Structure formats: C-alpha cells, structure tokens
Amino acid sequence: MRRSCLAIALLALAGAALAQRQEQTLDSGWRFSKSDPGAAMQPAFDDSGWQAVRVPHDWSQHEPLRAEYGSGNGYAAGGIAWYRRSLAVGAEHKGRVARITFDGVYDHAQVWINGQYVGGRPYGYSSFQFELTPYLKFDGSPNVLAVRVDHSRQMDSRYFTGSGIYRDARLSFTDALHIAPWGTYVTTPKVDAASADVKAQAELVNAAAEARRFTLRSEVVAPDGRIVATRETQARLAAGERRALSQSLSVERPQRWSIATPALYTLRQSVLVQGQPVDRTDTPFGIRTFRFDADRGFFLNGQALKLKGVCLHHDAGSLGAAVPVAVLQRRLQQLKDIGVNAIRTSHNPPAPELLDLADRMGFLVQAEAFDEFTPTKNKWIEGWNVGVPGRQGYGEEFAQWGVRDVEDMVRRDRNHPSIIMWSVGNEVDYPNDPFSHPVLGARYRPAAPPASDLVRWGRPLVDAVRRLDPTRPVTAALASVDISDAVGFADLFDVAGYNYQEARYAADHAKFPKRVIYGSENRHDYRAWAVVRDTPYISAQFLWTGFDYLGEAGRWPLRAADFGLFDLAGFMKPRGAFRASLWSDKPVVYLAAATASATQVASASGQGTPLLDQQKRAKVAEHWNWPADESMVVSAYANTPEVQLWLNGKLIGTQQAADAVEGILSWTLPFEAGELKAVGLKDGQPVAEFRLQTAGAAARITLERVAPAQDGIEQIAFFVVDTQGRRVPDAAQRLRFELQGPVEILGIGNGNLADVDDPRDAEHAAHEGRGLAVLRRTDPAPPARLRVTAPGLAPAELKL
Numbered sequence: 001m002r003r004s005c006l007a008i009a010l011l012a013l014a015g016a017a018l019a020q021r022q023e024q025t026l027d028s029g030w031r032f033s034k035s036d037p038g039a040a041m042q043p044a045f046d047d048s049g050w051q052a053v054r055v056p057h058d059w060s061q062h063e064p065l066r067a068e069y070g071s072g073n074g075y076a077a078g079g080i081a082w083y084r085r086s087l088a089v090g091a092e093h094k095g096r097v098a099r100i101t102f103d104g105v106y107d108h109a110q111v112w113i114n115g116q117y118v119g120g121r122p123y124g125y126s127s128f129q130f131e132l133t134p135y136l137k138f139d140g141s142p143n144v145l146a147v148r149v150d151h152s153r154q155m156d157s158r159y160f161t162g163s164g165i166y167r168d169a170r171l172s173f174t175d176a177l178h179i180a181p182w183g184t185y186v187t188t189p190k191v192d193a194a195s196a197d198v199k200a201q202a203e204l205v206n207a208a209a210e211a212r213r214f215t216l217r218s219e220v221v222a223p224d225g226r227i228v229a230t231r232e233t234q235a236r237l238a239a240g241e242r243r244a245l246s247q248s249l250s251v252e253r254p255q256r257w258s259i260a261t262p263a264l265y266t267l268r269q270s271v272l273v274q275g276q277p278v279d280r281t282d283t284p285f286g287i288r289t290f291r292f293d294a295d296r297g298f299f300l301n302g303q304a305l306k307l308k309g310v311c312l313h314h315d316a317g318s319l320g321a322a323v324p325v326a327v328l329q330r331r332l333q334q335l336k337d338i339g340v341n342a343i344r345t346s347h348n349p350p351a352p353e354l355l356d357l358a359d360r361m362g363f364l365v366q367a368e369a370f371d372e373f374t375p376t377k378n379k380w381i382e383g384w385n386v387g388v389p390g391r392q393g394y395g396e397e398f399a400q401w402g403v404r405d406v407e408d409m410v411r412r413d414r415n416h417p418s419i420i421m422w423s424v425g426n427e428v429d430y431p432n433d434p435f436s437h438p439v440l441g442a443r444y445r446p447a448a449p450p451a452s453d454l455v456r457w458g459r460p461l462v463d464a465v466r467r468l469d470p471t472r473p474v475t476a477a478l479a480s481v482d483i484s485d486a487v488g489f490a491d492l493f494d495v496a497g498y499n500y501q502e503a504r505y506a507a508d509h510a511k512f513p514k515r516v517i518y519g520s521e522n523r524h525d526y527r528a529w530a531v532v533r534d535t536p537y538i539s540a541q542f543l544w545t546g547f548d549y550l551g552e553a554g555r556w557p558l559r560a561a562d563f564g565l566f567d568l569a570g571f572m573k574p575r576g577a578f579r580a581s582l583w584s585d586k587p588v589v590y591l592a593a594a595t596a597s598a599t600q601v602a603s604a605s606g607q608g609t610p611l612l613d614q615q616k617r618a619k620v621a622e623h624w625n626w627p628a629d630e631s632m633v634v635s636a637y638a639n640t641p642e643v644q645l646w647l648n649g650k651l652i653g654t655q656q657a658a659d660a661v662e663g664i665l666s667w668t669l670p671f672e673a674g675e676l677k678a679v680g681l682k683d684g685q686p687v688a689e690f691r692l693q694t695a696g697a698a699a700r701i702t703l704e705r706v707a708p709a710q711d712g713i714e715q716i717a718f719f720v721v722d723t724q725g726r727r728v729p730d731a732a733q734r735l736r737f738e739l740q741g742p743v744e745i746l747g748i749g750n751g752n753l754a755d756v757d758d759p760r761d762a763e764h765a766a767h768e769g770r771g772l773a774v775l776r777r778t779d780p781a782p783p784a785r786l787r788v789t790a791p792g793l794a795p796a797e798l799k800l
Contacts, residue, residue: 021178021279026145026169029085030055034063036080036148041112043144047084055083055169058162060151061320061747065756067556070155070381070390074551074559075756076320078154078163086142087171094138096173097207099181100145101129103352104167106321108150114143122397124151124161125314125348126405127412129181132171133207155379156392158371159313159347159561160551162321167351175278176208177271180242182411186267186285187471191301196254196287198229202269203244206237214273218247221266221282223255228265256301257286257417259341262362264417284359286417292473292495292516294509298539300364306532307364307539308583309342310335310546310565311521314350317560317568318747318759319774320550325353326710327774332357333707334566335546338576339583344477344520344542347371347426349409358418366475366497366520366542367413368423369406373457374398375434375449383555398457406461410468421472423520424461427479427499429454429489439486454489462492477520481508490515497521502531509537524565524575526662529582543579548753557754567751569772570706571717574620574637581637582663587688589638589680591645592620596631596668623729624692626671636665640680640688648674654681696722698731698769700794703786712777714743714800718788720769731769733790737762739775741784743800746774775800 031050039045060076069075089098102109106124110117114137118130136143151163183203190197200218213236220229229249237243255263264284271279290300298305316323316331328351335343342364345354349369358365371377376395381387406424413419429451431440436448458476465474473494481504484490497520498504505517518540522528532541548564560568565576577590598619626632636643638657645652645667655665673694680688702725704717720731737745739762747759750771757764764771777784777800784800 020277021172021174021281023170023172026085026171027054027056030057030165031084032057032059032081032164034059034079034081037082040082040084040148041117041146042115043142045084050084053083055165056167056322057083057164058166058320058322060161060163061318061322061759064758065557065559070379071383071386071553071555072158072379072381072390072551073154073156074160074553075556076154076160076163076550076559078151078156080148080150080152081164083147083149083165085145087136087145088140089136089138089143090140091138093173095176096133097176097178098132098136099129099172099174100132101127101170101172101181102165102167103127103169105147105149105165106151106161106163107156110148110150112146122401123394123405126408127167127349127352128408153392155381155390156394158377158379158552159549160315160321162315164322166321175271177204177206177212177214177237177273178279179203179269179271179281180205182408183244184267184269184281184283184415185469186283186415188285188287188289189471191254191256191287191289194253196251198249198251198267198287199246200231200249200267200269201244201246203242204235204237204271205242206239209239211236211238212273214271214278216245216247217270217272218249219268219270220249220251221268222251223263223265228252251287254287257288257359258301259305259362259364262286262360262417264359283415284356285415286359288417290420292518292539293537294514294516295537297536298518305341305539307342307518307541308340309344309364309366309540309542310340311344311346311542311544312350312546313346313549313551314348315550317548317550317570317751318749318772320747323351324711324713324746324774324776325357326707326713327715328354329357329361329710330707330715331547331566331570332361332363334570334572336361336363337584338565338572338580339585340546340579342366342540342542343546344368344423346521346545349413352412355413355416355418359416363418364420365416365418366421366423367409367419368426368477369409369461370394370398370402370425370428372398373402373425373428373454377430377433380552383558384552384561386555402457403460403464407464407468410465414469414472419472421475421495422465422469423475423477423497424458424465426477426521428458428476429484430479431483435483437483437486439482451483451487451489454484455487455492458489458492473516475520502528505531505535505538524563524579526582526664548751553753557756559756560753562753568753569749569751569770571751571770571772574622577622578637578663581639584639587640587680587682589636589640589643589678589688589690591634591636591676591678591690591692592622593624593626593632593634593676593692594620595626596633599633621729622692623727624673624676624694625729628671628673630671632669632671634667634669634676636678637663638665638678638680638688640682642681642684644679644681646675646677646679647672693726695726695728695769696724698728698733698793699723701735701788701790701796703788703796703798705798706772709800712780713746714775714777714786716773716775716786716798718766718771718773718796720766720790720793727769729768731766733793734763734765735771735788735790737764737773738787738789739784740787741782741800742779743775743777743784743786746776748773
C-alpha cells in the first residue's frame with residue numbers, strides 16, 4: 001500500500017514537471033556540410049557522409065585563411081553551408097508548444113523542420129525563434145531540423161563575423177498557456193534604502209483552442225534564496241489571445257546592484273491553472289538606480305561614477321566567434337582586474353552569456369545594435385583603408401529588418417541590470433561612408449546619400465527602443481558631430497557618444513548645455529583619459545579596444561587588429577598595464593623597455609605619449625633581453641606615490657608620481673643583463689613590485705592553467721623558458737600538442753597578428769615565448785592529459 005502511494009506521488013510529480021516549461025540545449029548530434037545541395041531540407045536526404053560537429057560552431061575558423069577572402073573579415077572563409085539534426089519527440093509533448101531558438105547564426109539563416117520552411121533571419125547577430133508545433137511528429141520517430149546558412153557575401157563586414165551556428169541553439173516545450181518568449185519585463189521605478197518598488201510584467205499567450213482561466217504568481221527571490229515579495233493576479237485569456245499583465249511588488253531593505261556588489265534578485269513568474277503550475281520562468285534582475293546628468297556626469301545608486309570602459313568585438317582569437325562561457329569569463333575577469341568597469345558591445349548584440357556574466361561580475365554595459373544603416377559602409381578587402389572597398393553588408397537588409405532587429409535586442413536583454421544604455425549605431429555618420437553633407441566643406445560629395453537620411457533611418461529605431469524600454473537612455477556613437485548636428489541626428493538621443501572627438505567636449509557643452517556627452521570610443525593615450533577624469537560633465541571613456549580582435553586587418557598575412565589592452569591569446573600588453581596604473585584601485589607598478597632610438601622616432605611623430613605601444617608609437621616590450629650596451633629607455637607605469645628603479649641590486653633612481661610625463665615615469669640607461677626591478681612606494685614603504693629578468697637560451701616548456709576548468713573547457717598557457725624558468729621573449733619554436741583521453745583542441749593561438757596556422761592543428765608555434773591552448777573534454781569521467789613537446793626542449797605535461 002505504501003509502495004503504491006509512493007508510485008502515485010512520483011507520477012504526480014513527474015506530471016507536474018512535464019506540464020511546466022522544458023528546455024534542451026542542442027549542442028550535439030549535428031551534421032554539417034560546406035555545400036549547398038538543393039534537397040538538404042528534406043527528411044529523406046542522406047547526410048551520412050556529412051561531418052559530425054558540435055554547436056556552437058564557426059566554420060570560418062575551421063578552414064584555411066586566404067588573402068583573397070578579404071581583410072575586413074580577417075581573411076576568413078565564408079560560403080554556404082547546411083546543418084542537420086534529428087529530434088525525437090515523444091507523445092507526452094502532444095498538445096504542447098514547441099519552439100526552436102537560435103542565439104546567433106551568421107548569417108542569412110533559413111530553418112526547416114521535416115521539410116517545412118518555418119522562417120529565416122538575415123542579421124547574423126540577432127537571436128530568433130520559430131514555433132515548430134504544427135510540423136512535429138510526436139511518436140518518438142525522428143524529426144529532421146535543417147538550417148541553411150548563407151555567408152557567401154563573405155566580405156560583408158569591417159571586422160570578423162564568423163560563419164555558421166556560432167551561438168547556442170535550444171529546443172523548448174511549454175504548455176499552450178505560457179509566458180511568451182522574452183515576455184517578462186521587470187523594472188524598479190523607485191528605490192531607496194528602506195524599500196524598492198518592483199514592477200513585473202508578463203506577456204501571456206493562450207495557444208489552446210479554448211479559453212483558459214489562470215493565476216499569475218510573481219515572486220521576488222533574494223540573492224540568498226528567500227522569497228521576499230509575492231503577488232497573484234487572476235485572469236482569463238480567450239483562445240489565441242496574447243496579453244500583458246502587470247504587477248507591483250515591494251522589497252524591504254533591498255540589496256542594491258552595483259559594480260562592487262552585483263547583487264542579483266530573481267523574478268519567478270508562475271502560471272497556475274486550478275492551483276497547478278503549467279509554466280514558470282526565472283528572470284534575474286538587479287535593484288539599482290542610475291542617471292546621466294549633463295553637468296555632473298553619471299550616477300549609480302546616487303553615487304558619481306566614471307565609466308572606465310572598453311569596446312569588445314565578439315571573437316576570441318583562435319576560437320573565432322564560437323566562444324565558450326569559460327573563455328568569456330576569463331576575459332572579463334582580466335579586464336576587471338585592471339580596473340575596467342564598463343563594456344561597449346561593439347558593434348552588435350552580444351551573446352546572452354556575456355550579459356549574464358556582466359550582471360554577475362559587476363560591469364556596466366552599452367548594448368549596441370548596428371555598425372551601419374543603409375546604404376552599406378566601405379568594406380576593405382586588401383587591407384585597412386587600402387585599395388578599392390567592397391559594399392556588401394547588413395545595410396542591404398537594414399530597411400526591412402532594422403526595426404525588428406533592434407526590437408528583438410531590447411526584448412531579449414532589457415532585464416539585465418548591467419545594461420545602462422542602448423546604442424542604435426556605430427559611426428553611421430562617418431563622413432562620406434556613405435552619407436555626406438555640405439558642412440564637410442571641400443570634402444562634401446554631392447552625389448553621396450544625404451546625411452538627412454540618418455534621421456530618416458535612426459528615428460524609427462529610437463522610437464522602438466523607447467517603446468519597449470523607457471527606463472534607459474538611447475544613444476549612438478557619433479563619428480562626425482558636425483554632420484549629426486547639421487541634420488538633427490544628435491538630437492534624437494538621450495545621451496550623445498563622441499568617437500575620438502575629445503577636442504569638442506568643452507565647446508559643445510557650452511553650445512548644447514542640456515546635451516549629455518560621453519566618450520563612446522577613445523584612444524589609449526593619457527590625455528584622452530585625463531579630460532574624462534578632470535571634467536565633471538564627461539562621464540565615460542570606452543577604449544578601442546579591450547582585446548585584440550580578428551578582422552579590420554592590414555595587408556595579408558596580418559589577420560587581426562592590435563588595438564587591445566590584451567592580445568589575441570589573452571596576454572596583457574604594456575598598454576594594459578598602463579591602463580591599470582590609471583584605473584586600478586590596487587597598487588600597480590610595471591616595467592617596459594624600448595631602445596632609445598625607437599623612442600626618439602616615436603616622440604618626433606607628434607603622437608603624444610612616448611613609450612606606449614600604440615599605433616605609430618614606440619613598440620615597448622615586457623622583457624630585458626637587448627643588445628649589449630644598447631641605450632635603453634625604461635618606462636614605469638605606476639599609481640604609487642614613488643617608484644624606485646633597481647638594476648642588478650643597484651638603485652638607479654627614485655621618481656615621484658609628479659615626475660610622470662603623461663602618466664609615465666622613464667629612465668635612460670645602457671642595457672646590462674640581469675634583473676631590472678621597480679618598487680612602488682607609499683609612505684616610504686614598498687606596496688608593489690615588478691621584475692624583468694634577462695632570459696637565457698630556450699631549454700624547456702612549461703604549462704599553466706590560467707583559469708579553472710569549467711563546463712569541460714580547459715585554458716592552458718604554454719611558455720618556452722630557460723633553465724631558470726624565465727620566458728624567452730624571442731622564442732618561436734613549433735610545439736606539438738599531444739592529447740591523451742577524451743579531449744579535443746578548440747583553438748591554439750599565440751597572439752601573433754600574422755599567425756595564419758590552423759588553430760585546431762596539433763602543431764603550433766610559440767610567439768614571444770608563449771601561447772594559449774583552449775581544450776574541451778568530450779567525456780568528463782575518464783582521465784585526460786596534455787603533453788607538449790618540441791625538438792631540443794624538455795617537454796611538459798599537465799593532468800586535465
């Protein structure tokens with residue numbers, strides 16, 4: 001009797017679970033072909049000869065780079081390809097609503113189920129979903145999902161895009177009565193120390209053939225798991241009806257979300273019919289306030305804050321566009337460690353996981369939609385600003401899809417507390433690319449599209465954003481404020497982003513006293529930051545960029561752009577340390593060196609800060625291996641009141657922070673092999689230290705796990721070192737990566753912009769004595785190891 005009761009209880013629990021929302025990530029089981037067979041959408045099509053792949057998948061990283069593929073996209077392959085996968089759906093799902101969701105497919109995706117076309121999406125950065133219910137078989141036999149991806153316009157971007165289903169895909173089942181996709185919207189219109197008002201909205205859908213009565217229950221779950229507020233609303237939806245319901249809740253003594261304490265609450269919304277749950281969603285959100293002030297800058301929770309931001313493209317070096325969460329997390333932690341607190345998603349909607357991490361780690365985000373309106377911008381093919389550009393791109397689809405794409409971006413992402421502004425475009429007002437205006441004077445091109453079209457295309461985007469989320473300001477990153485002001489484009493926005501136009505700040509603030517101005521894209525030099533630091537009404541700087549990125553490349557074989565604080569493999573560059581000295585709250589001291597002759601060339605270029613590795617400036621290096629007696633200029637990047645420089649135990653000198661020229665302390669001295677050491681002092685006591693040591697001949701390989709293993713992803717740095725373990729800065733040996741056990745190479749890179757080797761090959765060269773291997777375990781249980789060898793070097797092994 002007791003056993004029968006237990007069985008009945010288990011059946012009831014299973015039925016209740018089945019009645020609620022279910023979701024499956026479709027990461028395995030895919031077949032892939034870089035071809036375009038006309039019948040590939042048909043269930044009977046034979047795909048047995050196709051390649052087995054896992055999604056996310058970026059085929060651009062799986063094919064050889066070629067000069068003819070174009071510099072804008074990093075000389076990566078495009079083309080047309082198909083993905084197919086079987087889905088077995090049991091009878092228990094009969095009567096439920098089935099949807100397929102793609103977080104990103106680049107580009108021109110078309111989707112079929114069982115030979116029936118269900119829809120497509122041209123923009124490669126938009127998330128989208130389609131209902132599959134009418135076309136599914138619910139008898140457990142295979143349903144065939146087919147996706148055609150057309151990236152034959154491979155020179156369609158100014159930067160690397162990737163190709164294929166490069167973000168997650170998911171299959172979901174819901175009751176006929178359910179909360180619509182992206183149907184939850186939570187805001188906190190009033191917040192103080194005593195309480196927070198929470199407004200919860202849910203868009204309900206009744207796909208049943210009859211009316212349904214139900215209860216919408218909303219619960220606010222605190223960061224510690226306690227339910228701190230509840231509200232219930234009874235309602236009725238007619239057959240086929242869709243309606244939004246709003247509820248008001250109150251949270252006592254709220255924990256506020258901030259960059260230092262990113263406390264996350266959860267809005268749990270349940271749909272109950274006769275007391276039984278039929279659907280539930282959990283939406284993380286933050287309780288915080290923020291505002292921009294035209295005279296005083298940005299405020300988070302009532303406190304003034306400077307946005308120390310970086311622009312990020314969506315690739316990750318050797319991984320291309322298919323970036324695991326673990327890699328994103330490591331990169332964001334590296335940025336946070338040097339003082340970065342804000343991210344601009346240049347120039348497209350990011351992976352949802354990036355925003356989830358920003359919420360949890362405490363970053364502020366400018367979410368950006370587009371790099372162009374229509375017509376398209378120039379796409380460089382032979383090298384950045386070289387030769388005759390192409391004109392393919394999203395601009396060919398913008399007129400039809402622009403508003404829909406920006407709407408879907410806002411619907412998907414508006415609950416993220418990290419997001420503080422929506423950008424509808426990057427440099428869409430760039431002079432003569434494509435729009436022109438007489439304000440340009442001699443540069444005006446009368447035959448070009450008129451700049452007044454910026455307002456024509458921009459206004460519907462701004463209106464769409466404000467309709468869906470009136471709680472955040474709308475912005476754009478302006479390349480030519482002259483053009484934007486002349487046609488009223490800048491007036492569309494709540495806050496105005498200025499790209500590389502620091503010289504305009506003071507005059508424009510006086511001319512437009514109600515305009516909120518911030519730096520939406522900026523160089524790395526000291527003066528660009530000093531004006532933000534010292535000007536109350538300028539709230540932000542977004543450096544170009546946080547990491548080196550694929551595409552926007554120079555002439556072949558350069559495949560990437562080197563504007564980052566970190567290189568393609570994630571190693572910090574000298575300019576990253578310089579930024580830490582300006583932005584970090586922790587004591588920082590760092591050394592870099594260059595020959596005196598190189599610094600003289602750099603100073604004569606008139607670019608400003610010497611000894612900082614920026615475009616057209618001296619390439620400083622983090623090593624102490626130079627020709628004997630070479631005259632060297634040594635730079636210290638520090639935020640301590642004093643810095644001592646020592647060479648082989650002898651004090652070279654002590655400098656004060658006030659001695660810095662544009663944020664940099666420097667000494668000139670002849671090279672002497674050994675140890676160069678900087679000591680940062682506060683109140684006469686050492687608080688930070690940095691050493692450079694002369695390395696000997698390459699002797700062995702070492703391996704270092706640079707982040708904890710997560711979801712089967714291992715990130716292993718490899719180094720070529722001398723007998724004492726010192727990195728050899730000019731080492732470029734080809735290394736062999738031998739894997740034992742269920743593990744595969746996702747990508748091996750070394751930070752070299754001209755490295756065109758296959759990132760998945762088991763042999764790869766070091767660059768500057770180092771590199772990074774990203775591996776994935778295919779089975780978590782059996783043991784696995786990595787062994788790295790090279791002729792003449794002692795090997796290294798690491799248990800995975």
